[in-house]
Amino acid sequence: MISSLGHYVEVISELGADLWFRGVGSIDFRLIPQARWMQLDEETEGTIAYRFLRDYGKYVESNESNPWKVYALMQHHGLPTRLLDWSRSPLVALYFALTQDTSTTDNPQQGVWVLDPHLMNKFFIGTDLVYCPSQMGQRLVYNHSKLKNSPYISDGAGKVWESMQSGENPDSNLTSKPLDEYLPYPLYILDPRNTIKEADWAIPLAIEATSSVGRMDSQHSAFTIHDGSSQPLEVLFKDHNDILSFIEIDHNKTHEMLEQLRRAGIHQESIFRDLDSLCKRIKDELLLAK
16 A cells, blocks of 8 residues: 555556556546446437537637547547546546545545556557557548458457457458447538448447547546447456556545655646636645645
8 A cells, every 4th residue: 555655656567657647536437438337328419429529619729620639629528428538647547546535435546547558458459559549530440350461469369459350350450440439420420421220330449539628738638438238447457457456545545646746746736727826825735734
């Protein structure tokens, strides 16, 4: 159990590279996105996306034509989506673990989930690639195990391709699935190439995202995107500690560790980058500390 920032950094330094982190106020908080735990149906998700698309242009300088950038914008302004937030920064994740509201749980076992996004994707799609759909022209994921001379070595086809053997031609070198199928329909048809949604991923996937939102940079944001039916990640990877593990934090040391983070430059202002956060930091440092 972690009881100091120094101990936490020591544990993190012993892990591998290119990992993602998610801080939680309780281990009881499941690793599923808001739209899933709210049990929103497809029609409601679509209505939310439509109303955001209709009105968000009032508050940004220019409307965004890339549906994945819009989806990330929805997520970071609090709308329920199928995106689950992760951070490339273990310190940012620790801050969220120490500050998350735990009023809805009786279990104060706070901590940080550690995800290997490359191994997660390899488990499902057979290769350790992490895609960034907001920067892709043709947003397709290919079955690299079927491609001759592929530079991406695969130990197997991956769960998603195994489930498609009765669908697309399994011998085709171009077997693929469109990433846009994860999106609510109003975002899906932002791309004029998309018409009717036909495929269902039936798995989560680790993805990168870009946005004009400054806090995404300060939070070192990354995401897992979830379909409408797959289980929480902690259930899917219960027996795969190499993909997903949990670092428990001593909740009795919350205030001490928050102060250690503040001295290391990790605080509300550095993470949220707005005037409200600046004012809160000033009060915390000069008024509440007295």
